[in-house]
Amino acid sequence: MGIRALLLLTLIAVTACETVPKTMDPAIFEGEMSALSDNPSMAASDRQIRDLLARPDLTEAQRADAIFLRAEKRLDGRFNLPGARADFDTFVTLQPEDARVSTAKRRQIFVAEEIESAQRRLAQLQNLSDWFDDKVLMGDLDAGAARYREAGLTPNPAQLYLLKESGFVCVAAADSDSQPVHQYGTARDDVADAVWCDDPSLS
Secondary structure (H helix, E strand, O other), X not given: OOHHHHHHHHXXXXXXXXXXXXXXXXXXXXXXXXXXXXXXXXXXXHHXXXXXXXXXXXXXXXXXXXXXXXXXXXXXXXXXXXXXXXXXXXXXXXXXXXXXXXHHHHHHHHHHHHHHHHXXXXXXXXXXXXXXXXXXXXXXXXXXXXXXXXXXXXXXXXXXHHHHHOOOEEEOOOOOOOOEOOOOOOOOHHHOOEXXXXXXXXX
């Protein structure tokens, strides 16, 4: 075999090795999953799981684990239940022999019932707080935030926390002329310096 041919084969072999995707270290993955599971912020953990799923080095089993965790957190947090339903469907497709499949299918029943109930409530007259919670449940936090901002009413503490974690509510700067979250009634300590973010995508 000539030198050129040998060099060509070597180059092909090296290139092939470099294009084989690495697998995320199992210990690192488990550490991230544990932190995500313990994270009390639904908005933050949902974002972080999305970023985790965007990694190209996850194994199929790791991807399924992350999707199952997101589905569980979404259902437990009543946060984007249509997304939770899709996650459970994806998990069952990816891991049909997994012991958690029966749990996923059972949880899908609860998800469907919650979605149906929310849709019935949204079709009726609701106060803003209840309407916001149902919009969050249906995965439409943007609309909920926009309605609160337009109305000038103050979200309850749990809703305010979610809006802060999702980047809709910011802490006012010293010279801020941003719209304050609280405009009417008795002010709470947790909204004293809360303003609507000028650009939620940048917060």
